[in-house]
Amino acid sequence: MTNMKIAVLGLGIMGSGMARQLLAAGFDVTVWNRSREKAAALGDAGARVAGTPADAATGAAIVVAMLANDDVSRSVWTGEDGALAVMDQGAIAIESSTLTGDWVFELAREAVARGVRFIEAPVTGSRDQAAQGMLRFLVGGDAATIDAARPAFDAMGSALVHLGPVGSAATVKLANNFLCGVQAASLAEAIALFEKHGLDVEQAMAILFDGAPASPMVKGVGRRMLDRDYAPHFLVPLMAKDLGYAAQALADVGITSAIAQAARQRFVEADAAGEGHRDIAAIVEPLRGA
Ligand code: NAP
Numbered sequence: 001m002t003n004m005k006i007a008v009l010g011l012g013i014m015g016s017g018m019a020r021q022l023l024a025a026g027f028d029v030t031v032w033n034r035s036r037e038k039a040a041a042l043g044d045a046g047a048r049v050a051g052t053p054a055d056a057a058t059g060a061a062i063v064v065a066m067l068a069n070d071d072v073s074r075s076v077w078t079g080e081d082g083a084l085a086v087m088d089q090g091a092i093a094i095e096s097s098t099l100t101g102d103w104v105f106e107l108a109r110e111a112v113a114r115g116v117r118f119i120e121a122p123v124t125g126s127r128d129q130a131a132q133g134m135l136r137f138l139v140g141g142d143a144a145t146i147d148a149a150r151p152a153f154d155a156m157g158s159a160l161v162h163l164g165p166v167g168s169a170a171t172v173k174l175a176n177n178f179l180c181g182v183q184a185a186s187l188a189e190a191i192a193l194f195e196k197h198g199l200d201v202e203q204a205m206a207i208l209f210d211g212a213p214a215s216p217m218v219k220g221v222g223r224r225m226l227d228r229d230y231a232p233h234f235l236v237p238l239m240a241k242d243l244g245y246a247a248q249a250l251a252d253v254g255i256t257s258a259i260a261q262a263a264r265q266r267f268v269e270a271d272a273a274g275e276g277h278r279d280i281a282a283i284v285e286p287l288r289g290a
Helices: 013-024 036-044 053-057 070-078 101-113 127-132 143-148 150-156 168-196 201-210 216-227 236-252 258-275 280-289
Strands: 005-009 028-032 062-065 092-095 117-120 135-140 157-164
Touching (some): 005 013, 005 053, 013 028, 013 062, 013 127, 070 101, 101 168, 117 135, 135 168, 143 157, 157 168, 168 236, 168 280, 201 216, 216 280
Parallel strands (some): 005 028
16 A cells, blocks of 8 residues: 555546556545546546646646647646646656657656656557556656656556657657557458458458467457457547657658558548547448448
């Protein structure tokens, strides 16, 4: 048991699992979420529910954010009733959302200017790993701050990799999701191809599942595409966001990534076709109907 106060901002698929793991580890947890019903569920599990990010962050030793994108992160940390302005000197801000390196770097500068210590800590793993405390944290920041926050990381994850200064982890996380997004997009096209040829799709997919393409991504998302199981692990628009951020990161170093842009288009099209509330496996649906 520990009475360290931790605030969690953002209780979506990932943040809710992370908050529950912090509660299970005995931390004094306060939560905030835009939609109140998700916060209320954490309240039932023992968290204090705050009305604003600032309210949640007041008096917290650590504030963890797990939010949709750069714009949301900016408003929750630095907007009206934002968390950063009220944090204690020496408290630790952990930004775990998947974001651009540019925004994370700017946020770090703002935090440090206010006397708040800052770590970026995007994650690999998905809904199930968040719920089980089995995330892998990709971390950018200074080692002493990471050590100070380690009890929280230990509660939420099973591994932590310190990749370098702030910005390093955003780069690696975007590359990670770039490769995942490309695999999911090509997999959807392959499944649509098999179906349109009238093949035994299970038999055809077994070749991919057993062969060189058989990454955990291909096996996991491929199975869900075949089963039409679209209960969300990772939502369609968030992968579109990550592929856009990855394309931008590549453009920033002079690489025009037609691959990232083409893969992103599959997710954008699926979102426009009404699949935005579903798992990324649902990107196969518009191709089935094409
Ligand atoms: P999610 O379930 O869609 O949750 C998104 C969170 O952002 C929710 O708390 C949502 O609040 C909040 N949000 C969205 N728009 C907002 C706005 N305008 N103002 C305030 N809050 C807003 O997504 P998730 O899967 O938990 O993902 C969270 C982050 O983790 C994303 O950056 C994602 O890329 C990253 N990530 C996800 C996975 C995964 O497999 N799911 C894995 C690794 C990293 P509401 O509840 O009110 O909508």
